[in-house]
Amino acid sequence: MPGITREEVAHLARLARLELKGEELDHFATQLDDIIGAVARVSEVADQDVPPTSHPLPLTNVMRPDTVRPSLTPEAALSGAPAQEQQRFKVPQILGEE
Amino acid sequence: MTVTELVSYEDALASYDPVMGLEVHVELGTKTKMFCGCSTELGADPNSQTCPTCLGMPGALPVVNAVGVESAIKIGLALNCEIAEWCRFARKNYFYPDMPKNFQTSQYDEPIAFNGYLDVQLEDGEVFRVEIERAHMEEDTGKSTHVGGATGRIHGASHSLLDYNRAGIPLIEIVTKPIEGAGERAPEVAKAYVAELRELIKALGVSEARMEMGQMRCDVNLSLRPNGTEKFGTRSETKNVNSLRSVERAVRYEVMRHAAVLSSGGTIVQETRHFHEEDGSTTAGRIKEEAEDYRYFPEPDLVPVAPSREWVEELRGTLPELPRVRRNRLREEWGISEHDMQSILNAGAVDLIVATVEAGADSAAARKWWMGELARRANEGGTELAAMPITPAQVARVAALVADGSLNDKLARQVIEGVLAGEGDPDAVVEKRGLKVVSDEGALGAAVDEAIAANAAIADKIRGGKVAAAGALVGAVMKTTRGQADAARVRELILQKLGVEG
Numbered sequence: 001m002p003g004i005t006r007e008e009v010a011h012l013a014r015l016a017r018l019e020l021k022g023e024e025l026d027h028f029a030t031q032l033d034d035i036i037g038a039v040a041r042v043s044e045v046a047d048q049d050v051p052p053t054s055h056p057l058p059l060t061n062v063m064r065p066d067t068v069r070p071s072l073t074p075e076a077a078l079s080g081a082p083a084q085e086q087q088r089f090k091v092p093q094i095l096g097e098e
Numbered sequence: 099m100t101v102t103e104l105v106s107y108e109d110a111l112a113s114y115d116p117v118m119g120l121e122v123h124v125e126l127g128t129k130t131k132m133f134c135g136c137s138t139e140l141g142a143d144p145n146s147q148t149c150p151t152c153l154g155m156p157g158a159l160p161v162v163n164a165v166g167v168e169s170a171i172k173i174g175l176a177l178n179c180e181i182a183e184w185c186r187f188a189r190k191n192y193f194y195p196d197m198p199k200n201f202q203t204s205q206y207d208e209p210i211a212f213n214g215y216l217d218v219q220l221e222d223g224e225v226f227r228v229e230i231e232r233a234h235m236e237e238d239t240g241k242s243t244h245v246g247g248a249t250g251r252i253h254g255a256s257h258s259l260l261d262y263n264r265a266g267i268p269l270i271e272i273v274t275k276p277i278e279g280a281g282e283r284a285p286e287v288a289k290a291y292v293a294e295l296r297e298l299i300k301a302l303g304v305s306e307a308r309m310e311m312g313q314m315r316c317d318v319n320l321s322l323r324p325n326g327t328e329k330f331g332t333r334s335e336t337k338n339v340n341s342l343r344s345v346e347r348a349v350r351y352e353v354m355r356h357a358a359v360l361s362s363g364g365t366i367v368q369e370t371r372h373f374h375e376e377d378g379s380t381t382a383g384r385i386k387e388e389a390e391d392y393r394y395f396p397e398p399d400l401v402p403v404a405p406s407r408e409w410v411e412e413l414r415g416t417l418p419e420l421p422r423v424r425r426n427r428l429r430e431e432w433g434i435s436e437h438d439m440q441s442i443l444n445a446g447a448v449d450l451i452v453a454t455v456e457a458g459a460d461s462a463a464a465r466k467w468w469m470g471e472l473a474r475r476a477n478e479g480g481t482e483l484a485a486m487p488i489t490p491a492q493v494a495r496v497a498a499l500v501a502d503g504s505l506n507d508k509l510a511r512q513v514i515e516g517v518l519a520g521e522g523d524p525d526a527v528v529e530k531r532g533l534k535v536v537s538d539e540g541a542l543g544a545a546v547d548e549a550i551a552a553n554a555a556i557a558d559k560i561r562g563g564k565v566a567a568a569g570a571l572v573g574a575v576m577k578t579t580r581g582q583a584d585a586a587r588v589r590e591l592i593l594q595k596l597g598v599e600g
Contacts, residue, residue: 061404063164090260
């Protein structure tokens with residue numbers, strides 16, 4: 001019996017740092033429940049002999065040699081950062097939200 | 099913060115049985131990161147070893163490091179694990195600025211290696227088998243610097259600064275199955291396990307596994323159950339216990355803390371805890387998130403790893419002799435006790451002694467110099483034995499000069515001092531400092547005659563049969579020859595001249 005509850009949507013929203021209002025929770029819970037229900041139908045047709053697919057291409061063992069390639073300069077690496085200090089990415093206070 | 103009540107270790111063990119789980123992260127010694135070609139060289143400028151892939155830029159695609167996979171397989175094989183025929187990477191999702199991607203690329207239910215064991219030897223020689231649950235591939239996180247709080251701690255910090263040079267460096271996480279049956283020896287077993295694992299990793303050549311450099315880090319899970327029961331208690335997870343001594347202390351502390359909570363009718367909260375080096379205590383960290391909160395799912399950007407059996411067998415063929423087996427072999431070859439071998443291991447002298455023996459010294463002499471004079475000097479200077487500026491070949495040469503009578507122990511110590519001071523090879527130091535033993539029998543004989551004449555009373559005692567008194571005369575001769583005589587030969591000459599049997 002697939003499905004998703006309003007509480008589970010609220011929990012996922014918190015994990016994803018999404019702030020959802022009460023009516024949004026109802027809205028998404030209904031939508032997600034429909035989507036999960038639709039996807040669940042796949043498992044009705046796929047029997048035990050059909051392994052779940054995580055990659056559409058029949059490839060394995062794509063590896064690269066352990067050879068150093070040039071990195072970005074620190075300036076380039078930091079160029080998109082909203083804030084920086086001492087050549088490091090500056091982020092807001094980490095603890096304090098819990 | 100409340101002061102944690104403890105019960106004594108003995109009282110804790112009288113009522114409870116500890117169960118441990120150890121998670122060890124090993125940073126591999128690859129040249130590049132796990133999923134991109136950025137260098138892993140230590141000590142680089144902040145954020146000078148990053149690229150769109152390890153910074154998690156949209157559209158950047160990871161490609162796995164072949165040496166990373168190979169190292170993981172070697173570790174798995176050395177831990178007697180099965181190697182997966184097919185396995186995937188997974189995304190472990192969490193929001194924390196140490197990973198710019200907002201997920202860590204790891205492995206979830208398909209680790210590359212699983213179901214193994216490592217036999218560890220305790221100090222008294224008892225062998226304890228630690229079962230291995232899994233070893234999986236993942237990547238390290240960036241380095242945070244917390245600003246504005248007291249002493250760089252995250253608590254009270256106003257903001258944090260991130261250097262992502264370390265983000266993406268290959269890690270292998272090795273997880274034990276619950277370790278049961280260690281009883282009161284749990285702290286010792288934990289320490290011995292991490293020590294053995296470190297030796298193994300070093301022997302495999304996949305990492306230097308230097309704990310003080312963060313190349314190997316340990317998390318200690320511990321729970322207690324009442325003696326005689328089966329069901330595990332609630333566990334705590336003490337993070338980042340980063341020295342062998344700390345592993346032992348953390349287990350011991352948590353045993354005493356859990357016992358205090360449980361015996362007073364309380365319950366253990368499943369949480370992470372921080373270990374404090376200063377006093378060996380732990381304090382509460384965050385409440386552990388449930389595993390599903392990480393919303394693991396197969397990494398769509400990386401294709402599965404399916405090591406062929408040929409490759410696995412080829413790697414099995416390259417495995418070195420296991421450190422424990424090697425140590426036992428050397429211990430027997432050298433004819434020493436478990437305790438002496440342990441001291442040699444703790445001093446980091448095993449390989450140095452082996453190399454010195456290979457350079458021609460006998461093992462007793464090699465052990466004597468490395469564990470005596472050199473260990474003492476290393477200790478005084480606060481350096482590691484291996485970092486001393488003297489080679490095993492040079493130590494072997496000193497031992498050879500002692501063996502052929504050219505040097506006595508006292509002179510040999512001066513030669514070693516000279517080598518360490520950069521005066522050249524042992525022979526050069528002997529030459530420059532004029533350190534040859536006086537072997538000119540004429541000169542020696544004169545010195546002996548002189549000593550006998552100057553100490554007539556002692557000489558009479560010796561003539562009268564008090565052979566032990568000869569030591570005083572030997573001392574006198576050594577003094578006049580400034581220590582450069584062969585003491586045994588001097589003693590012979592004294593007894594001979596006084597007409598006494600030695």
